[in-house]
Amino acid sequence: MNKNFLPGTIICGMLLASGIASGGYFIGQTMYNAKVALNTAEAKGLAERRVKADLVNWQMSFSLRTSQKAAVPQLYKNAEQVQIELSQILKKHGFSPEEIKLGIIDQSYSEIRDQNKNIKSQAYTLSATVAIESNQVALLAPARREMNKLISKGYSISNNEPRYTYTKLNQIKPEMLKEATSNARMAANEFAKNANVKVGGIRNARQGNFYIRDAGSEYGDSHRMEKDVRVVTTITFYLDK
Structure with missing residues (x-):
């Protein structure tokens, strides 16, 4: 082995390590400076x-009932009258006819039978709605209070909660x-x-x-x-x- 080779190798290795360390320092410093800058x-x-x-959306529903099928036509007329009465209250409190929507009057039938399947009772029910969609939000509360008074007339009314948007x-x-x-x-x-x-x-x-x-x-x-x-x-x- 050449005796002069070993010191040269050591010197080259030291220079290479020094170069890598210096390069690493500058790279690290660059990254640090970039981080500080950001x-x-x-x-x-x-x-x-x-x-x-x-905007307010609101709906009131009501129902009328009879136990006689023959009374249904008159009950239908009564339901129409109730819708008119409710809409008049809304108009009275400032809502326009365009804001008031009268729903379709629906009919349902129910019965109760005994053990021998004989009819003990039966009911024909008509139900309908009156609804509004309006930007006149503040007008609804007093109108709802007046409508509740119709319960004293025997109307079965559901004065539903309004939706405010x-x-x-x-x-x-x-x-x-x-x-x-x-x-x-x-x-x-x-x-x-x-x-x-x-x-x-x-x-x-x-x-x-x-x-x-x-x-x-x-x-x-x-x-x-x-x-x-x-x-x-x-x-x-x-x-x-």
Whole structure:
């Protein structure tokens, strides 16, 4: 073996290792500098609005009953009269004829038989509805109260709960998103202040879903006239030294 070969090999190995280490340092430093250059802070911004429903859907149902088949034609006329009476109450409280819908009058038959299959009792029932869809949301409550008084006349009435809807979300979306973004920046500024850096521009942003809920409720969205509209945005800001 050449005795001069071993020291040369060692020197070359040392130089190669030094080169790899230096290369590794510069690569690591480059990655570090890139990471520092992209220092960011993620913050969430909340915006809320209390609004009032602008559309109401409501339906009242009622039924009339007789035990005699021969009385059904007259019962049908009575059902028509009840529908007219209910619609007149709605008109009295400000609803237009176009907003009032009179449902079809349906007939059903039921009977009870004894052990010998003889009829003990029977009933012919006519049922119908009166419904509205209107933007005049505030008019419904007093009309419903007056309709309940018809129970004293012996009417079998189901004064169903109305459904209140807010349909103007697109009108308030831009302002709410602007407010949510501003609130997110305020949160980022608080973080930056503690870290002795400044908040720069927006790197990326994610808009959350808009949620409409009955005021004071976490789930329902159709039972109350007042609604809470809510959106949360998630925004990543650059941080500057």
